[in-house]
Structures are given as C-alpha cells and as structure tokens.
Amino acid sequence: MEKQEDSGQKTASGAGITAGVIVLFLFLRILAVSDWNWQVAAEIADSFNFDDAISIAFGTLFERPDLTGIVITIVLPLVLFRVFILARYHGSRGSLTDWLLAVSLVATQVVLVRSFSLWWPVIAPVVLAIVLVIVYMLLKKRDTPPWFTQLGKRAGAIMVAALLVLATTVNTPWSPxxxxxxxxxxxxxxxxxxxxxxxxxxxxxxxxxxxxxxxxxxxxxxxx
Missing domain, CATH: 2.30.30.100 (SH3 type barrels.)
Known part of the structure; x- marks a missing residue:
C-alpha cells in the first residue's frame, strides 16, 4: 500500500514538474517574442492559446536549426552513453523514454541533413558518445567517479535546460x-x-x- 502511495506521489510530482517547465517555457517565449517588453508581452499573452503549446515548442526547434544541432550534440551522446552502460553492466536495454528520445533526436538529425546539409550534428554526437564510452572503460579499471556514471541520467534535465535557453534566444513568433x-x-x-x-x-x-x-x-x- 505504501509503495502504491509512493508511486502515486512520484507520478504527481513528475506531472507537476512537467507542467511547471511548460509554463516557464511559454513564459520565456512570450518575453523573447515581445523583445523583452513587458507591455507587449502582456498584450501577446492576452491572445495566447495554451492549446498551441506543442506547436510552439516544435516551432522553436525548427526556427533555429543551428541551435537545435547543438542540443542534439549535447543530449544524444548522454542518452547513448546511458543505454550502453545499462546494457553492458546492468543487463538492461534502457527505458522506453531513453529510446524514444534517442529515436526523436536521430530523426531530427536526418531532417537537418536533408534540409540544410548539416552533417556536424550527426558526426559530433557520435564522436562524443564514443569518447564517453572509452573514458568510462578506462576509468572502470580504477575507481569510476560517481558523477561520471550519473551523466546519462542527466540527459533529460539537460534537454529541458536547452529548451529553456532556446525559448529565450528565438524571438521569432510562432505564426508565419x-x-x-x-x-x-x-x-x-x-x-x-x-x-x-x-x-x-x-x-x-x-x-x-x-x-x-x-x-x-x-x-x-x-x-x-
């Protein structure tokens, strides 16, 4: 019974954090679009429709392919590193979230290559992932620092931080x-x-x- 209550509390806490991140993201987007003018931001918010939150989030990523490439370069190696560690040393294939995030990032890489011939968001994450694995293997023979083994678990938090940074830097509105x-x-x-x-x-x-x-x-x- 206690386990069910703990699980329910964790789920509620996770939902609350997600909602908070979404609200903060939209708030920063409105401020950036208004050119950081409070009065203009208030007028934009007056006509804002929260039903468009998902399209606004994706529109932010699509608006700046270069910044999106940087996000992929940082997040994808951490996800791949996490999956490798779980599979190699813990007998796990990774969570569904890990794989969905990895597939989404790889699909974005394909779009960036086909649309803009941007190859560095494909090459850089692979190189960084290999470096992380090699360093881990070398440290495994000694005493691996706890912070290093925890890197993969930080992928989600880094992804959220990157989206918030994008929200503040992309000042183009979500409508054409x-x-x-x-x-x-x-x-x-x-x-x-x-x-x-x-x-x-x-x-x-x-x-x-x-x-x-x-x-x-x-x-x-x-x-x-």
Missing part, C-alpha cells in the same frame, strides 16, 4: 510572417489571433495592433 493590406495602409507582422470580427497582429516593430475584419483587404505570406 504576413503582409497585411488594410484600408489604412500596409504592414508586415504575425497574426496572433483571428477571432470573429477582429484580427490581432504583432508587427515586425513589436507592436500589437487590432483590425476589424472589414478593414482587412488581403493577407499574403511575406517573402523571406
């Missing part, structure tokens, strides 16, 4: 940039909210403006 022609003129910006009768837009100058649908003549994707 558009050229919006209205009866009062033309502007470029990002549509934050399109409700019945109104269009809320974040301009490239980081100002939030609101138009009625009757004022909007056309909306076209901006050429990048």
């Amino acid at each position: 940039e558009e050229i919006i022609v209205t009866k009062s003129g033309q502007l470029q910006g990002y549509v934050l909210e399109n409700t019945s009768g109104y269009l809320r837009v974040l301009t490239t100058d980081r100002e939030v403006v609101i138009f009625t649908n009757a004022d909007v003549i056309s909306r076209t994707p901006a050429d990048k």
Whole structure:
C-alpha cells in the first residue's frame, strides 16, 4: 500500500514538474517574442492559446536549426552513453523514454541533413558518445567517479535546460510572417489571433495592433 502511495506521489510530482517547465517555457517565449517588453508581452499573452503549446515548442526547434544541432550534440551522446552502460553492466536495454528520445533526436538529425546539409550534428554526437564510452572503460579499471556514471541520467534535465535557453534566444513568433493590406495602409507582422470580427497582429516593430475584419483587404505570406 505504501509503495502504491509512493508511486502515486512520484507520478504527481513528475506531472507537476512537467507542467511547471511548460509554463516557464511559454513564459520565456512570450518575453523573447515581445523583445523583452513587458507591455507587449502582456498584450501577446492576452491572445495566447495554451492549446498551441506543442506547436510552439516544435516551432522553436525548427526556427533555429543551428541551435537545435547543438542540443542534439549535447543530449544524444548522454542518452547513448546511458543505454550502453545499462546494457553492458546492468543487463538492461534502457527505458522506453531513453529510446524514444534517442529515436526523436536521430530523426531530427536526418531532417537537418536533408534540409540544410548539416552533417556536424550527426558526426559530433557520435564522436562524443564514443569518447564517453572509452573514458568510462578506462576509468572502470580504477575507481569510476560517481558523477561520471550519473551523466546519462542527466540527459533529460539537460534537454529541458536547452529548451529553456532556446525559448529565450528565438524571438521569432510562432505564426508565419504576413503582409497585411488594410484600408489604412500596409504592414508586415504575425497574426496572433483571428477571432470573429477582429484580427490581432504583432508587427515586425513589436507592436500589437487590432483590425476589424472589414478593414482587412488581403493577407499574403511575406517573402523571406
């Protein structure tokens, strides 16, 4: 009975931490998109839809492939190292989370190579993983420092920290940039909210403006 209660408490604690990380990530994204202007951030948050949290998270990764490559270079070797240690010395094949994270990162590597011909996010993690294993094997003959054997367990925490860093550095909004022609003129910006009768837009100058649908003549994707 006590074990069931402990398991339930751990699950609840894990869910609470995850929710906290998501809220912090979204908060930092809003601040970064607003160019760290509190008033603009408040106006963006006013039209924010938490149902878009997943698409915002993925959009952050896709917006900066170079930073995503750095995340892969750091996290993937730790995951592979953890799986190797578990399989080699503990008779375990790793958890489902380990394998899902590894597969996701490898799939991202494939996309980066095909889309941008970025090979370093593929080569660097493999090299670092091999280095970690070699160092571990050498230290295994002596007295392996506890912090070194725990490296693999830190992959999840490092992944979270990397996402939070991305949230603060990527200032591009989660919606595509558009050229919006209205009866009062033309502007470029990002549509934050399109409700019945109104269009809320974040301009490239980081100002939030609101138009009625009757004022909007056309909306076209901006050429990048």
